[in-house]
Amino acid sequence: MNEAQTVTEQPTSAPTDFEAFVAARSTALWRSAYLLTGDRHKAEDLLQTALLKAWRNWDRINRREAVESYVRAALVSTYTDWWRRRWNGEVPTGELPEHPAAAATPEVRHDVLAALALLPRGQRAVVVLRFFDDLSEARTAATLGVSIGTVKSQTARALATLRTSPLFETGDRHE
Known part of the structure; x- marks a missing residue:
């Protein structure tokens, strides 16, 4: 990736579609990531990685109803890749992230x-x-x-x- 290509580049389709998807589904997706990893911090990293994959491929995800399946597949495949590489995650800081309330x-x-x-x-x-x-x-x-x-x-x-x-x-x- 050269300097002109950064992670923050936006796809050409409406970014509000992606933002709306994240706002609507991030809690449920975080829960899935948490259940896969068993750790809040790893779950957040896993979800962010999966959402980044979706963001980068937003123009190629033709059917918007397939986006959630794409992100869930990215969660599972990324989780599996981390396990195969024995990824241990980042060391958390002193401040805990927010998490959804559980019943x-x-x-x-x-x-x-x-x-x-x-x-x-x-x-x-x-x-x-x-x-x-x-x-x-x-x-x-x-x-x-x-x-x-x-x-x-x-x-x-x-x-x-x-x-x-x-x-x-x-x-x-x-x-």
């Missing part, structure tokens, strides 16, 4: 993250997209670039792993 108790959030951490990355991605982002099997398959059968088998394996997890042996852990 679940801290104990429940901890249990969900602990349960997701038990799963291999592919199964974790399927569970996050299917159950937390409420995508259909077909949309999950399209987002991940796999077959619907793969989504079904990964879901079944993930649920079997979670059912046998010590985290879920009793239903009254937090009472």
Whole structure:
């Protein structure tokens, strides 16, 4: 990239479309990134990286209804790339970033993250997209670039792993 080409260059299409998309969907996308990484700071980095990919390709994303699928696919592929490179992220500063308010108790959030951490990355991605982002099997398959059968088998394996997890042996852990 030369000096004339910077990351801040805007695509030729209306930047307000991108800004509107980010304003409307960033909370849900951040949640997906958080569930994938299990860390607030890494989730923010992951989301920013995925949104940057969308920004750079904004003119090429022909159907605006496909933008969210594009960004979700970028989240998963970037997350996988980071894991393959053993990316550890940046060291956070003393000031914590803002984060969306959650309805679940801290104990429940901890249990969900602990349960997701038990799963291999592919199964974790399927569970996050299917159950937390409420995508259909077909949309999950399209987002991940796999077959619907793969989504079904990964879901079944993930649920079997979670059912046998010590985290879920009793239903009254937090009472």
